[in-house]
Amino acid sequence: MAAASLIMAPIGPTPRMPGHAPCRARCVVRGSLQGAVVNSRTEWLTSCAVLSSKVAAQVPHSTNGYVAPAAAPRGAVLDLVPTRGINGSASNLPQPLRIADLCPAPVHGSELRVAYQGVPGAYSEKAAGKAYPGCDAVPCDQFEVAFQAVENWITDRAVLPVENSLGGSIHRNYDLMLRHRLHIVGEVQLPVHHCLLALPGVRKEDITRVISHPQALAQCEHTITRMGLSVVREAFDDTAGAAEHVAAHGLRDTAAIASSRAAELYGMEVLADGIQDDCGNMTRFVMLAREPIVPRTDRPFKTSIVFAHGKEGTSVLFKVLSAFAFRDISLTKIESRPHRPIRPVEDANHGTSAKQFEYMFYVDFQASLADPRVQNALAEVQEFTSFLRVLGSYPMDMTPITHN
Ligand SMILES: O=C(O)C(=O)C[C@]1(C(=O)O)C=C[C@@H](O)C=C1
Numbered sequence: 070m071a072a073a074s075l076i077m078a079p080i081g082p083t084p085r086m087p088g089h090a091p092c093r094a095r096c097v098v099r100g101s102l103q104g105a106v107v108n109s110r111t112e113w114l115t116s117c118a119v120l121s122s123k124v125a126a127q128v129p130h131s132t133n134g135y136v137a138p139a140a141a142p143r144g145a146v147l148d149l150v151p152t153r154g155i156n157g158s159a160s161n162l163p164q165p166l167r168i169a170d171l172c173p174a175p176v177h178g179s180e181l182r183v184a185y186q187g188v189p190g191a192y193s194e195k196a197a198g199k200a201y202p203g204c205d206a207v208p209c210d211q212f213e214v215a216f217q218a219v220e221n222w223i224t225d226r227a228v229l230p231v232e233n234s235l236g237g238s239i240h241r242n243y244d245l246m247l248r249h250r251l252h253i254v255g256e257v258q259l260p261v262h263h264c265l266l267a268l269p270g271v272r273k274e275d276i277t278r279v280i281s282h283p284q285a286l287a288q289c290e291h292t293i294t295r296m297g298l299s300v301v302r303e304a305f306d307d308t309a310g311a312a313e314h315v316a317a318h319g320l321r322d323t324a325a326i327a328s329s330r331a332a333e334l335y336g337m338e339v340l341a342d343g344i345q346d347d348c349g350n351m352t353r354f355v356m357l358a359r360e361p362i363v364p365r366t367d368r369p370f371k372t373s374i375v376f377a378h379g380k381e382g383t384s385v386l387f388k389v390l391s392a393f394a395f396r397d398i399s400l401t402k403i404e405s406r407p408h409r410p411i412r413p414v415e416d417a418n419h420g421t422s423a424k425q426f427e428y429m430f431y432v433d434f435q436a437s438l439a440d441p442r443v444q445n446a447l448a449e450v451q452e453f454t455s456f457l458r459v460l461g462s463y464p465m466d467m468t469p470i471t472h473n
Pocket of ligand 1: 088186187190191192193194230233239261282284285307308309352
């Protein structure tokens with residue numbers, strides 16, 4: 070266990086943030102409901118509020134790492150600032166903690182609050198329900214906000230997409246996992262079945278524009294072309310948000326790619342069903358928490374790590390991968406992301422100097438951190454690398470997938 074505890078050490082629990090409310094705090098609703106105080110969870114949900122951040126260094130024209138759409142401002146935006154002390158008093162002075170504030174996050178199921186990116190009807194909301202049946206799914210307007218919601222004790226978990234069988238990795242979430250101190254505690258795979266939605270009475274011939282999440286547009290690219298629609302495609306924050314936008318603005322020349330649940334929620338009609346380019350279209354989501362779970366060996370586990378090449382020496386990537394191969398540990402995924410600083414490379418023979426990208430490597434493998442083979446492999450990997458972090462060791466999603 071020595072290797073594992075050494076590696077896990079820098080990722081301690083996230084402290085409860087002073088000045089932030091525990092889960093059931095009252096919150097200020099901004100936007101069109103500015104100044105209103107949400108008194109109950111029901112009011113919160115019916116206001117269809119979307120958690121919004123004061124994200125430091127936020128890129129103004131980029132959402133989810135994609136080029137921003139010409140999106141309408143959200144109607145109601147929920148800020149993370151509590152209006153009252155944690156005990157409900159009107160004072161801004163720090164209030165003493167009560168027993169209730171110290172209650173651990175509820176275990177699996179009811180009352181667990183789970184952050185997801187998007188609005189109700191988004192696939193991520195469905196993934197949150199699959200991961201934690203009966204949970205309170207809390208919509209967030211950006212991935213970053215979902216991370217902050219967990220870190221600041223607004224929610225107990227976040228469920229976020231990391232890869233899709235057609236579109237590949239959702240890089241933004243890989244970068245955010247590195248920047249934040251949350252732990253992967255599980256994964257869920259969700260079949261993604263897209264529909265083309267329009268306002269009631271609108272025909273396919275009326276449509277000149279299709280809007281959706283960039284991943285959804287990419288997943289339906291060929292089908293939309295094959296349907297012979299002469300449309301421009303525009304990126305939107307999330308699939309259900311695109312449907313909500315068409316409905317809210319009465320856009321009769323615009324269709325949205327979203328789920329059939331989004332159609333029901335926003336009063337849209339399904340013009341075409343199952344428009345994803347592959348009927349096996351699937352997105353993998355990870356569940357994130359403030360604390361890691363205790364790894365076990367009595368069921369299939371996956372472990373996700375990230376490391377940086379960094380140290381001098383050759384064949385680092387080869388050596389790292391060999392550490393797993395020699396121990397018969399199957400890798401399920403490897404992803405590389407550029408990160409700063411870019412390294413200057415001198416060529417002594419030609420007297421030139423060039424700059425080379427440095428990378429973070431994300432690796433998933435099919436074994437538990439409690440397995441001695443994994444602990445030995447990681448101890449070895451630490452020898453070759455300048456940075457190593459275990460993002461989580463968690464049960465694999467083994468539920469049979471049914472595509473409808
Ligand atoms: O927009 C949504 O509905 C989402 O949940 C986001 C998202 C994604 O980020 O990939 C999730 C699943 C689908 O692959 C399409 C979009």
